[in-house]
Amino acid sequence: MTTPDNSHPDPVQDPQANPLLDGAGLPRFADIRAEHVSPALDVLLAAAREAVATASAPQTPARWDTVIDALQMAMEPLGRAWSVVGHLSSVADTPALRAAHAENLPRVTEFYAGVGQNLALYEKYKAIDAAVGARLTPTRRKVLDDSLRDFRLSGAELPEAQKPRFAELQERQASLSKDFSDHVLDATNAFALYVTDAAELVGLPEDAVAAARQAAQTAEREGWKFTLHFPSYFPVIQYAEHRPLREAIYRAYVSRASELSPEFGQGKAEWDNTDIMREQLALRAEEARMLGLGSYADLSLAAKMAESPSQVIDFLDDIAQRARPFAQADWEALSGFARDHLGFATLQPWDIAFAAEKLRQQRYAFSENEVKQYFPEAKVLGGLFGLIEKLFGVSIRPDDAPVWHPDVRFFRVESAGRLLAQFYLDPYAREGKRGGAWMDDARSRRRRADGSVQTPVAYLVCNFSPPVGDKPALFTHDEVVTLFHEFGHGLHHMLTQVDEMAVSGINGVEWDAVELPSQFMENFCWEWDVIQTLSGHVDTGAPLPRVLFDKMIAAKNFQSGLGTLRQVVFSMLDMRIHTDYDAHAEQTVNALAREINARYHVIEQSPVSRWPNSFSHIFSGGYAAGYYSYKWAEVLSADAYSAFEEAARAHGSVVDAATGQRYRTEILEVGGSRAAMASFKAFRGREPSIDALLRHNGMSAPGGAADAAAGAAT
Known part of the structure; x- marks a missing residue:
């Protein structure tokens, strides 16, 4: 008889051997390898399936603790482990990790699709609603309402014969989304x-x-x-x-x-992502039809503030009409300057940013590179953290945790010495890291079974220029704005006081309102008393001179008309391809993009441009039929910030602790536990107005569909 060798832990079962199974603390990034992924998911998927089977079994009573809480407890380890794998794929891509992710994506997608289609489980939720729905707290009422909606949208009410095809749609779309993202990264890296x-x-x-x-x-x-x-x-x-x-x-x-x-x-x-886009759009349209909806945009908007695709299109169309005169003036000024001062008889696409920078320097007598010297990384972070401390009564301190790259730092957020949250900051661009900037959920706040609170943890990821030689990293002002934007998302996630994980932080927030806290934070980057704390010349330490700041303010809306139309084109393409576009027809996505650009923009699209092929937001980033959210939420964020401008007129500074505390209480702390409109009205005391947005962008507000959208849906 052979005695088994127990000297080496089983990598499948032992959390010490497989870091993805260690749910006791923060991810052990230094220990995670591609070979850990499949064995960990074997264990976690099995445990999650068992929990689903138990919760949906006839003998299990339809109670909050035996169904909803039990499922959350059992499924969170799976969600967290898979989130870590996805995060590493975005920030530290390797061939082995990519292969492990691709191998496991179908079965993870299949599991979640099965949960959404589980009719017996859906009936448990409906039974809970019938039994105690009227007596639930507002927070739990929101959790249950969101869950019931998600069951319907996940196909729980479909005939059993149709459910395999519906699940197949989810799995294939997840795979295509990953392929799209990988292709953009590979083409960029190559x-x-x-x-x-x-x-x-x-x-x-x-x-x-x-x-x-x-x-x-x-x-x-x-x-x-x-x-x-x-x-x-x-x-x-x-x-x-x-x-x-x-x-x-x-x-x-x-x-x-x-x-x-x-x-x-x-x-x-x-x-080439061309065929992927077509297939994704065809599958999304089929998914919507199976649910009895007119288009994928209808499906997407079911969980958003906007009421219909036509309302969104009217909103965008009105914004475009308002911006067009300003954009036309911007383009004529730029073209004339390029002709008269740069010798460009025709302004080619590769000349536009160059000519714009030259015009900016002539008109406002400064360059972005000149400004950049005043924003070394340490000074910017210190100023940002100081602002957060003054506004919201919290402190931010360095902390220790395993990280995935030496450039990554870790911090803790405290209030009166009590830990509220933690976050990772990964600021620089590098090989193997996808482009852009984002905040993601590393861990959500929830109350544990023993009554203790699990504090939230966030990933804050940017792609700024790293330090060169003995110089610190220097941020452009645009990058400072980006950092504030992502930190706004982070605050929404980290300062929540909601104990139900499904609606804590950014969870449960309508997608077209989720940009409110991020865009709100951008405004502080244009305030003199804030800029003084953020800036210090890389060589002398001197803060940004007031004369230079005044030039930046004068240039703040430089070419804002063109920028607005650019966003309208992106948003309108997204909405059109998810409403009336036929993916099987002859017209390509790029041909439709050119058609929309020709209608809404004043600059002709370059013949070589294939920008939809790298439009990751809608083909691999969760913004499908939702890219309009940036403009939609900008109405909310600009109006929310106007409360701080009102405080400044009364008290001398937008860094007003009293207003900050109200914003923290009514917007940040409640997360997704109530409708975004209710949170906005609780903070401002009224419905939002578009006036602040137009004022911030240097455009007048004579009334129109955008005002109606602001009042009715944003």
């Missing part, structure tokens, strides 16, 4: 443009040149290396005097993940 003639770098800021030199040295090449990662790409398109350099990198950037990718140095033809 491109490299090497420059060996220093004359071609004229106009580029010193830090951009130094970063390109460092990148070339890392690649063991001569000269300077430029990539399609935004901190490398944008300085070229904005500052490089050498027009062919701008053209080369522009063409590559706007054609990512398209049929043109190989032509512009982005590697493989199979990274």
Whole structure:
């Protein structure tokens, strides 16, 4: 008889051997390997399936504790482990991790689709509603209402014969979403443009040149290396005097993940997302039809503030009409300047950012690079944290936790010495990290069975330029705004006081209201008393001069008309492809994008542009039929911020603790435990108005559909 060797723990069962099974604390990022993913999910999926079977069994009483609480307790470890895998795929992608994620995505998707379609479980929730629904607290009432809605939208009421196809739709869409994101990342990573003639770098800021030199040295090449990662790409398109350099990198950037990718140095033809977009849209439309809805946009809006696709389209159309005169003036001024001062008879797409920066410098006598020298990372973070402390009565301190990259830092948020939340900050762009900036939920607040509170943890991820040599990282003012934006999301997640996980923090918040706290925070980046705490010249430590700040304020709405129409085009394409677009018809998504651009924008779209092919927000980021949310929530956020402007007129500063405490109590702490409109009205004492948004953007407010949308749905 052979005695089993128990000297080595079973990697499937032992949390010490498999860090994804260790739910006791924060993720052990340094220990997590791709080979841990499948064994961990074997255990976690089995436990979650058992919990679902128990909760939906006939002998299980239909009570909150035996069904809703029991499911939450059993399914949270699965959700957290899978979230860690997804997070690492976004910030530390490797071939092995990508393969592990792809291998397990179908079975995770299948499990959650099965839960949503579980008619017996749905009946338990309805029985709880019938028995105690009228006596529930408002928070639990919101949890139950959201759950019942989600069961319906997940196909629980479908005939049993249709449920396998509905589940297949979920699984295939999840796979396509991951493929879309991977293709954008791969196409971005594959491109490299090497420059060996220093004359071609004229106009580029010193830090951009130094970063390109460092990148070339890392690649063991001569000269300077430029990539399609935004901190490398944008300085070229904005500052490089050498027009062919701008053209080369522009063409590559706007054609990512398209049929043109190989032509512009982005590697493989199979990274083309064209067919993925078509298939995704066809599957989404089929999903909506199976649920008896007119379009996928109707399905998407069922959990949002907006009442119908037509209301959203009217809202966007009205915003476009308001912005168009300003955009036309912006374009005429830019074209005339480029012709008269830069010698560009025709302003090509790769000239626009360059000419705009030159015009900004002429009109306002400053450059973004000049401003950047006043925003070293440590000063910005110190100012941001100080602002949060004054507004909301909390303190932010460095903390310790395992991280996924040496650049990542960890912090704790406290109130009167009591831990409220923690967050990771991953600020810099790098290989293997997808572009953009985002906040994600690492752990949600909830009350445990023993009565203790699980505090929330957030991921805050950006893609800023890293330090070069002995210089600290320097942020452009746009990057400072981005940091404040993501931190606004983080505050919404971290300062919640709701104990039901399904509606704590950002959970349960209508998607078209979730941008309110993030866009709200951006406003402080334009306040003089805040800017003084954020800025300190990288060489002298001197704060941003008032004369330079005044120029920035004067330039704040520079080309805001063009920027608004750009967002309208993005939002309108998203809404159109999810309402009346036929994915099986001859017209491509890119052809529709050109049609919409021609109708709403004043700048013709470049023939080489394939921007929908890298539109990750709607094809892999959860914003499908929801990209309009940025403008929709901007109405809310601008009006919410106007309360601080009113406080400043009364007390001298927007950094008003009393108003901050009201905002914290009525917006941040309640999370998704009540409707977003109710939270807004509790804070402002009235329904929102579009006036503040138009004022902040330098546009008048004569009335129209946008006002109606603001009053009726935002």
